Amino acid sequence: xxxxxxxxxxxxxxxxxxxxxxxxxxxxxxxxxxxxxxxxxxxxxxxxxxxxxxxxxxxxxxxxxxxxxxxxxxxxxxxxxxxxxxxxxxxxxxxxxxxxxxxxxxxxxxxxxxxxxxxxxxxxxxxxxxxxxxxxxxxxxxxxxxxxxxxxxxxxxxxxxxxxxxxxxxxxxxxxxxxxxxxxxxxxxxxxxxxxxxxxxxxxxxxxxxxxxxxxxxxxxxxxxxxxxxxxxxxxxxxxxxxxxxxxxxxxxxxxxxxxxxxxxxxxxxxxxxxxxxxxxxxxxxxxxxxxxxxxxxxxxxxx
Numbered sequence: 001x002x003x004x005x006x007x008x009x010x011x012x013x014x015x016x017x018x019x020x021x022x023x024x025x026x027x028x029x030x031x032x033x034x035x036x037x038x039x040x041x042x043x044x045x046x047x048x049x050x051x052x053x054x055x056x057x058x059x060x061x062x063x064x065x066x067x068x069x070x071x072x073x074x075x076x077x078x079x080x081x082x083x084x085x086x087x088x089x090x091x092x093x094x095x096x097x098x099x100x101x102x103x104x105x106x107x108x109x110x111x112x113x114x115x116x117x118x119x120x121x122x123x124x125x126x127x128x129x130x131x132x133x134x135x136x137x138x139x140x141x142x143x144x145x146x147x148x149x150x151x152x153x154x155x156x157x158x159x160x161x162x163x164x165x166x167x168x169x170x171x172x173x174x175x176x177x178x179x180x181x182x183x184x185x186x187x188x189x190x191x192x193x194x195x196x197x198x199x200x201x202x203x204x205x206x207x208x209x210x211x212x213x214x215x216x217x218x219x220x221x222x223x224x225x226x227x228x229x230x231x232x233x234x235x236x237x238x239x240x241x242x243x244x245x246x247x248x249x250x251x252x253x254x255x256x257x258x259x260x261x262x263x264x265x266x267x268x269x270x271x272x273x274x275x276x277x278x279x280x281x282x283x284x285x286x287x288x289x290x291x292x293x294x295x296x297x298x299x300x301x302x303x304x
Contacts (some may be wrong), residue, residue, distance in 0.1 A: 013266055014053045015114050017121045021263040024117045025209050031125025034089035035158040038069055043122045047094070047156065050118045057107025058258060058274045058300075065096040065115060067156065068141045086132055090155030094119070094126070095138050097148040105248045106299070108151050109255025113213075116154060117263075125159035128152055130216055130249045151247040179211050180220050186211075189227035203231055206264035213260045216249040222257040223296050230303045232277075233258065234296040254299055261302065272304040 017024060039047070044067065051065040070091050094115060098108045112128075119126045130152045138150050183194035186207055190199075197204045207224060215221065223234040235254050258274070265272060276299075 013114065013263060014055070014111075015050050015118050017118065019121050021117065021267050022205065022209065024120045025212060025260055025263065028117060028120040028126070028214075030127040030214070031155070031159045032087050032127055033160045034087070034091070034125060034155060035160055036089040037091060037158060039067065039092035039124070039157050043124060044092075046122060047115070047119065047124075050115055051094075054111040054115055057103075057110045057255065058262075059103035059107050061098060061101050061104045061107040063096055063098040063108050063111050065094065065111070066142060068093045068095050068138065087127060087129070087155050089160065090157055092156050093138070093153050094156045095142055095150060095153040097142055097144055097150050099147050100149060103251075105151060105251035106255035106258065109252035110259045111255075112152060112154075112252075113256040113259040114263075117259075119154075119156050123158075124156050126154045126156055128154055128214055128216075130247070130252065149247065151252055178218060182207075182211065185220065185223060187223070187225045189225050189232075195224075195226055200226065202268070202270065203265070205268065206261045207231070209260040209264040210257045213253075213256045215253040215256065219250065219253070221250040221253050230301050231261070232301045233261075233299045235299050236296040258300070265302070265304075270304055272302055275301050275303060277301055 047067060051067065054063065054065055056062050070093065094112075096108060096112050096115075098104050116126045116128070133153050135150055138144075138153055142150065144150065182197065186195035186200070187193075188195040188199050195207075197208075200207055203226065210222060210224060211220075213220075213222075217238075219238045221235055221237060223236050225232040225234065233254065235250060237250055
């Protein structure tokens with residue numbers, strides 16, 4: 001039974017990019033040292049426009065995003081924001097808020113990653129912060145509503161040593177070496193074996209973008225199972241991870257993975273839709289995934 005359908009033909013990626021999204025996903029790295037300048041001019045205007053466009057995620061939850069400036073030396077309460085000392089020189093932050101609803105973290109992660117990639121597109125640095133920032137200050141700066149919470153923030157600005165998008169594309173392989181191999185992340189529902197790039201076919205690039213996606217502590221909690229022409233997304237939790245944080249970071253990670261997958265398939269010209277199914281439909285229902293997969297939680301499926 002089909003519980004919900006999200007059709008990409010009627011709701012596509014809400015943000016446009018000047019560079020190839022594939023290059024942006026490959027090249028983007030976390031930046032912790034910034035120039036000490038407020039974000040101004042055309043780059044700020046474009047980021048603010050994208051914040052207004054990124055309002056609803058694949059599951060239909062609404063989010064709101066805004067840029068917040070860190071006014072060093074200000075005596076006005078709530079104007080100076082912080083990140084517990086792990087970020088230096090950042091004067092402008094991207095912050096987002098959403099409501100505590102089912103699949104809210106996934107929608108937030110999906111939209112926030114699209115904005116982070118837009119910052120990369122504009123030559124700006126960023127760094128996902130999910131548990132190491134002063135929530136009270138950001139809450140006051142955003143005028144947080146009673147029903148909302150802030151899952152994550154990111155500094156946005158010029159890095160102390162800025163590299164061009166092209167330069168970072170050349171260096172993308174270094175980051176990929178820190179990611180889990182295909183055999184641990186992707187499963188072939190037709191052969192009862194780890195999914196090979198050859199068997200992945202038209203989804204090979206999109207799944208590679210999922211593999212390269214950022215995640216909290218680089219845990220990569222996503223698992224993808226290919227059944228026919230459908231890709232099923234699962235969440236395999238790290239035991240006890242995230243218990244001390246205010247939000248479910250690994251569900252945010254799943255939204256990031258969905259954003260990477262959808263950006264990649266849209267770039268290739270493939271049209272599809274997200275669907276939540278009662279049970280992922282495989283080519284052979286008798287096939288059983290590995291034991292670790294049986295411990296995972298089914299999230300959503302994408303069909304062309």
